[in-house]
Amino acid sequence: MTEDKFKYQGVGREYQKELLTAWYDRVQSAHDNGRKVAYLFVPGNIAEFLRVFDFELVFPEVNALQCGVRKTSGNLILKAEDVGYSPDVCGYVKNDIGMMLAGNIGPSGHQMPKPDLLLCTYCGCTTFIKWFEALAHYYDVPLVMLDVPYLRSGTLEAEDRQYIVAQLMELAGVCEKITGKKYDHDKLVEITKHSAEAEDLWVQILHSAKHRPSPFDSYFEAVFFMAPIYVLRGLPECTSYYREAMKEIQERIDHGIGPIPEEKFRVVIEGPPPWPHFRSFWELLKKWGVCAVASSYSKVGGFWDHGFRHDPSRPLESIADYCLTCYTNLNLAMRTDLLHNYVEEYSADAIIIHSVKSCRSFSVGQADMREQFIRKWDIPTLLIESDLADPRYFQVAQLRNRIDAFFESLEHKRLVNA
Amino acid sequence: MTFDEQIEHYRQIIDDVTFPTVKEWKAKHQGGKVVGMFPVYTPYELPHAAGMLPVGVLGAGGRIEIDHADSRIQSFVCSIARSTLELGLRDMVKDFDALWFTSICDVARNLSGVWQSNFPHQQVSYIHFPQNMTSPAAAIHYRTELKKLLGNLESLTGKKVSDADLAASINTYNRNRELCSQLYAVKRTTPWLLATYEAYVLLRIGTLIPVEEHTRILEEVIPQIGLRARQPRDYVRVMIEGSFCEQPPLELLQVLEDAGCYIVDDDLLMHTRWFHSNVEVNGDPLMALAQNYIGNSTYSSVRHYGNKPRKEEFVKKIRSGNIDGVIFSAPKFCEPALLDYVVLKDECEKQGIAYLAFEYEEKMGVFESIRTQVETFVESVMFFS
Numbered sequence: 154m155t156e157d158k159f160k161y162q163g164v165g166r167e168y169q170k171e172l173l174t175a176w177y178d179r180v181q182s183a184h185d186n187g188r189k190v191a192y193l194f195v196p197g198n199i200a201e202f203l204r205v206f207d208f209e210l211v212f213p214e215v216n217a218l219q220c221g222v223r224k225t226s227g228n229l230i231l232k233a234e235d236v237g238y239s240p241d242v243c244g245y246v247k248n249d250i251g252m253m254l255a256g257n258i259g260p261s262g263h264q265m266p267k268p269d270l271l272l273c274t275y276c277g278c279t280t281f282i283k284w285f286e287a288l289a290h291y292y293d294v295p296l297v298m299l300d301v302p303y304l305r306s307g308t309l310e311a312e313d314r315q316y317i318v319a320q321l322m323e324l325a326g327v328c329e330k331i332t333g334k335k336y337d338h339d340k341l342v343e344i345t346k347h348s349a350e351a352e353d354l355w356v357q358i359l360h361s362a363k364h365r366p367s368p369f370d371s372y373f374e375a376v377f378f379m380a381p382i383y384v385l386r387g388l389p390e391c392t393s394y395y396r397e398a399m400k401e402i403q404e405r406i407d408h409g410i411g412p413i414p415e416e417k418f419r420v421v422i423e424g425p426p427p428w429p430h431f432r433s434f435w436e437l438l439k440k441w442g443v444c445a446v447a448s449s450y451s452k453v454g455g456f457w458d459h460g461f462r463h464d465p466s467r468p469l470e471s472i473a474d475y476c477l478t479c480y481t482n483l484n485l486a487m488r489t490d491l492l493h494n495y496v497e498e499y500s501a502d503a504i505i506i507h508s509v510k511s512c513r514s515f516s517v518g519q520a521d522m523r524e525q526f527i528r529k530w531d532i533p534t535l536l537i538e539s540d541l542a543d544p545r546y547f548q549v550a551q552l553r554n555r556i557d558a559f560f561e562s563l564e565h566k567r568l569v570n571a
Numbered sequence: 572m573t574f575d576e577q578i579e580h581y582r583q584i585i586d587d588v589t590f591p592t593v594k595e596w597k598a599k600h601q602g603g604k605v606v607g608m609f610p611v612y613t614p615y616e617l618p619h620a621a622g623m624l625p626v627g628v629l630g631a632g633g634r635i636e637i638d639h640a641d642s643r644i645q646s647f648v649c650s651i652a653r654s655t656l657e658l659g660l661r662d663m664v665k666d667f668d669a670l671w672f673t674s675i676c677d678v679a680r681n682l683s684g685v686w687q688s689n690f691p692h693q694q695v696s697y698i699h700f701p702q703n704m705t706s707p708a709a710a711i712h713y714r715t716e717l718k719k720l721l722g723n724l725e726s727l728t729g730k731k732v733s734d735a736d737l738a739a740s741i742n743t744y745n746r747n748r749e750l751c752s753q754l755y756a757v758k759r760t761t762p763w764l765l766a767t768y769e770a771y772v773l774l775r776i777g778t779l780i781p782v783e784e785h786t787r788i789l790e791e792v793i794p795q796i797g798l799r800a801r802q803p804r805d806y807v808r809v810m811i812e813g814s815f816c817e818q819p820p821l822e823l824l825q826v827l828e829d830a831g832c833y834i835v836d837d838d839l840l841m842h843t844r845w846f847h848s849n850v851e852v853n854g855d856p857l858m859a860l861a862q863n864y865i866g867n868s869t870y871s872s873v874r875h876y877g878n879k880p881r882k883e884e885f886v887k888k889i890r891s892g893n894i895d896g897v898i899f900s901a902p903k904f905c906e907p908a909l910l911d912y913v914v915l916k917d918e919c920e921k922q923g924i925a926y927l928a929f930e931y932e933e934k935m936g937v938f939e940s941i942r943t944q945v946e947t948f949v950e951s952v953m954f955f956s
Contacts, residue, residue: 236913237913237917238913239909239912239930241903241904241909242906242910243906243910275703275875278677279674279675279676280677280906282875283872283906283907283911284910286880286910286911286914287913290917295878298703298705298877299703300702300703300706300709302699302712302716303680303697303699305683305696305697305699312712313712316708316709316712319706319707319708320703320706320708323705323706323707323708484684484697485681485688486684486688508645510645510647512677513647513648513681513906514677516647517644517645517648517652517677517678517681517682518682518684519645520642520643520644520645521644521684521685521689524642525688538645
């Protein structure tokens, strides 16, 4: 991929790093520059709305996952356990609180500012509430709740949308008080235009995995490529990122190349990655020529597959729809159907469920989903367990055995059916 | 039956995981419908108004082996979720026509989906409780939610529920809550007259029988409590925090009391005294329930409390109950209780309130280590506080 004929390879990773570093720089100096800081969660985040008031945004989950990748999460988790957190609760929460107790130096070495607003988007995870209640306790900052009803009936209900819009309008008053800036609807329209443009490009990248071989790994690469759509959405540089990233993908399609030398198995992956052992996990699958052609984790913060875009003609309603339809807010039947559809849409051979102890929102029900994939649709499904933040739960030998046995049997089946 | 015989009798019914009272009720009410209620709080008034029997589905309390549910729910999930599903997979909940789960935690929420996929013949409703306690839109939204739930029930019975039916049910439950609160008043003022184990049995039986019957039982037994010939002991006054969903083994409650504690307050079976005062109906009964949920509910780890930190209510409860110490008793893997524990114990430390923490599971059978911990705690509170 480094030959001269390739002009764009590596752009997606490098440009992302550059943008995230610049973002962390802005966050670190926010208060010095007279900007207010809002803490919020990735799923169903209302970045567009907060950008109207020029908040700098901090996503504690992103800090936690980056600590995982940089292998600092283990010590931070222990720090939180020292003050009383149980070994059995969410590792992201413990990573974040451990980081705060250790002086709040972020994963990239930046000093994290104290929040001026703790905005808890209750979007598919009840632990979010407990997490921000704890932060309100430690920082002594008021917590504002944006209550997002779960898609319990399997469809988006008009009254849920209205409820969120009403709360957004109330939130506008809170934000005005904190920042001294008035709510500006025209500004929100402009911001959502940027979002929609970036979303179009991101979906093109996700859909590129329908090619054979897939030019893109929708799990192991997507987790890096998706960062700007979640943390920088609504800013012009987010759109510019996806324009460049798409060039990298197009170049791969043009040359028939992908993330692995030879694609042997196409899989759909459900669940968050084991961040502290991300590389090892990828290697366990790479050796079998596995490419993830679709994943649920890349939709954790927002779901655009079925045509949703932030809509400048109805920005508030579309923000509400965005919150309601992110993957974590879909009910189990919707999640099961979605993954099943991915198998068909992306011509996948199997489903891998990576079940993490930290996140019951993701994991409870996954074993039942596996039953359905296997019994109802005859889709080979592998369920493995570790964690997204806590390095103690990643048992490499055990995972290798499970993964090897699974792909050996798929390979055998293929030979027999050939 | 004497008071003690009644407790023993109810205890046997509670211990029977085959839901004998549901079978009896169904035999008496041909075509009657039963709705299972997963903890912590659910609006029991709705199925009651629809002529149904609401019944608490609170796990199996360690009385069955988990053989089937293990293949559906991972090992790092609380026992109440696993044993409840096991009850379903063993056909022990087959007499139920509907099940209600609520937004108390991600496990309960996802269990609703697992239930729906495994038992498609039962109507499963998932209730989204409002979490934004400062928004005027929250009550309106929750009222719509209640209306939908009522619609689900009406589709089962084929009959409309009137506002008058709802108002009558709200009054029926008001009366029942008053009596449940009276039991707790007895525990606070004269804890030697009523063990928590006994109070628990008296409340728990109410999750299995018609509310009118339960009210009658309480009306009969409450006056008897004052007549019991029991003397106060030199015990410390404690409060249990964290046992609001998964039911602790009854033996555990007994161990705490035997070790020298009067449990004068707790968060067991919170639905029986969820509202601070009666739900007043002036007009729309569903709106009355919605507004009371937002403005008149007890503090709980499964209900966000708006801008007022929960720890303030927690301390208020300790001070007003003249409580010497807190026992944080949380089910293993219960995130709402375990996450809140840190914030609440910090407050205990700040306020100089003694506390002890441990975890329990349904299957727990040996309590000696907890007994030793509690005895040490009691001594430290008695002699060093």
